[in-house]
Amino acid sequence: MKQHEIVGYNRANLGKTESKALRIEGNVPCVLYGGKTQVHFYSPAILFRTLLTTPDAYEVTLNIEGDEYKAILQDAQFHPVNDQILHADFLEIVEGKDIKVEVPIRFSGISPGVQQGGKLIQKMRKLKLSGPYTKIPDYVEVNISNLELGKTVKVSAIQLEGVEILDSTALPIATIEIPRSMRGKTA
Template structure:
């Protein structure tokens, strides 16, 4: 997983009023849980941009007034109208404890169905994985070299060492769609 650092400050005022005041000043309130105790903090909104705009999974180093925690972004809350980040939840990475994280899918190889005029349709963008943080890959590589016209590759075809895939094995990852212009030719 890629690394990212967020420098923040401990929160004194918890609750709606304190959170609103922080947001007005350009800060995002957050909470870190999963360790010995919960840590309520706030950090500048700009530090969250890379985490939210990139499809990659990040291991985040939270530096809260000198105390460093290793964590992953677990959940975010956005404003329903203007899509501004309102709150961020982080899960602390504890040694020897598995984490659950979504990792982006990357296609490897050239599908013969695409070379014949078909269109590769990506049905799933990320896979849910569980495992030790040092075993979680940056990407899940899916080989599409065997995908022909009308064929589908499913989650069950993907294998990863030391990491458990939490998505159902029958869930489709990608398929090759037969173009309308070729449908009549293949049926005849």
């Protein structure tokens, strides 16, 4: 997983009014859970740009007033109108304990169906994985070099070592759609 660091400060007061005041100052109220204790903190919103604008999974080093924690961004809540980040949840990475994370899917190879005029339709962007954080890959690579017109590649085609795939094996990842102009010719 890629690395990212966020500097945070402990929150003295919890609640709606204090959270609103933090957001007005350009900060994001956050919580770290999954370890021995929950840690409530806030951090400048600008530090979240890298985490939120890329599909990649990151291992985040949280530096909260000198205390360092390894974590992953579990959830982020956004304002419905202006897309401002309202809250972030972090899951602490504990040795020997499995984590659940969504990892982006990337395609490799050239599909014969696309070369014949078909269109590659990506049905899934991320795959849910569970396992030790040392075994979680940066991305899941799906080979589409044998995908013909009208064919689909499913989650069952993915084999990963040391991690469990939480998505249903019957879910389609990608399909090659037959263009309307070719439908009469193939039937």
